[in-house]
Amino acid sequence: MKAKLHIPSSRIRGARSVIAAAALAVMAGWAAPQAQAQEKTFLIGCSLPLSGPLVGFGEPMKEGAQFAVDTYNEAKAFPEAKFVLQCYDSKADPKETINIAERLADQADVIASISDFSSTATMAAADTYERAGLLQMTPSASHPDLTKMNDWMFRASETVNVYVPPMADFIIDKLGKKKVAVLQVQTDWGLAVADAFTKQLEERGGELVQQSVYKEGTTDFRAIITQLKRAQPEAIYLAMLEEEAANFAKQLKQLGMGDIPVVDSAVGVTPRSVGLAGGAMEGWYLATIFNPNNPDPNVQNFIKGFEAKYNRKADVWSAYGFDAATLIMQAATRAWPDVTRERVRDELANNTKDYKGANGDLSIDPETREVSRQHIFVSQVKDGKIQTVAEN
Structure with missing residues (x-):
């Protein structure tokens, strides 16, 4: 699907209240399961460049993903379980990405992995995740052939096309x-x-x-x-x-x-x-695709909650991390009580439609597992800051 170019027209009180608002926004549109059970812990793996020249992408993605996990757990969106984010530094090195994938694949409690930033690193680990039957969710890699590699590859981002x-x-x-x-x-x-x-x-x-x-x-x-x-x-x-x-x-x-x-x-x-x-x-x-002026409550609550937690501006990369983690957690919640790697994968592929996220709405096609969006925004560097371009 080709997105339509959109050029739109143009603090936070207590951190607790803001993050609570973000939690409510993320959970909107679906109901948490009612069955009661002893709380389980599910691990979400994470392989991102947390050092080196690409740390400017990996660090905000990790922060966005952690904010999503904290928000989800605090809201008791999955009463029977809690999630833990387990991150490793890939350094954007394909060899290191493979090593991390092997480490995560061997841990039975890992239900999915957020991996990795670049298309090259993401593609390098694809075979490892496929052999393990472990969902690989890249927050940002946009090479058009990624999801064609195997049935376990997903993304929270759109393709270059x-x-x-x-x-x-x-x-x-x-x-x-x-x-x-x-x-x-x-x-x-x-x-x-x-x-x-x-x-x-x-x-x-x-x-x-x-x-x-x-x-x-x-x-x-x-x-x-x-x-x-x-x-x-x-x-x-x-x-x-x-x-x-x-x-x-x-x-x-x-x-x-x-x-x-x-x-x-x-x-x-x-x-x-x-x-x-x-x-x-x-x-x-x-x-x-990230528009800080988007009036959607899901976007605004994410921005306010993220800035309250980390004391810095949210951006497209932190939003990608937030959406990647939330999509995985929602799929796991829907899979309850049979939260296996395969069920989480199937729920994500077959039942992700009109997700309301930090980067706006998205849907995942059940056949291609590709993300569709409605708008691409244009920003410009003005006075040393990246600002959304005003409509002419």
Whole structure:
């Protein structure tokens, strides 16, 4: 399903009351089981980059997932049981992701795993989870082939085919630009993003004037920027990671191309990378599904509760973690009293429709296990902050 591009118009009292409100919002629309039994403990595994260059994604995802677990337990949404989040640092290393998957698979009380941030790391552990018959829920990996790998793979995010094409439309329709350069990281995700963007751009009558590929961890982009100067694009589209995007932004400005419109695929521009760029990302655009101005009570209660718990702003990554954990817990609750790995997997696949989450509404297709959403939002870096773009 192709999402529709949406460009909307534009404290917290006691932490306890806010988190309680978030709990009520998450549970809305379904009833907790009535049977009474001795409380059981179910473990939700967690494999995320909690150190290294991708910690800016992994840490808020972990915090969002932990907030979801705490909220669910405090609300007694599953009276017969409680959940415990068991997180490990994958460092975004595919080998480490496999090791963590093997460790979790051997623990009988683990009913599902939140794993991992990147498509490459997530795909590396897919066979391990499949052999163990253990649900693997990635909060954010968006490679279109992920859920095709096996029947145990799920995601709380949308594929590149949902959030990338609308940004090609945005460049043509809103920015009025047709000659575009693409810069992509050399990963499975980077390739998928570049392919989806180029296809939509050309279908809309745009022209790809330069496509550059760089290795993950690159810090010097001056040679690529020199090539961009020769190509003379009217806009640049990025499939980059945050530290690399920050370095690219600073060098782009230093080499006299700071005024060209830059549109990010949703991973390179983050609060952390904006800070690292030191003002060089000012004016950049990005796609996002998280809209802090969304009046939906589920979204607002999540934002207030998260900020009360962690004393910092919620973002799309913490929302992904919250939704991933909540989807798993709701599936386990529906499976009661037969809370097995297989039953949790089946409940998640077959009975997740119109879930009201931190990142808005979503449904999971029973056949493909893909997430569908209605809107993709556009944000922009303004005054050093990422802000939702106001409607013209």
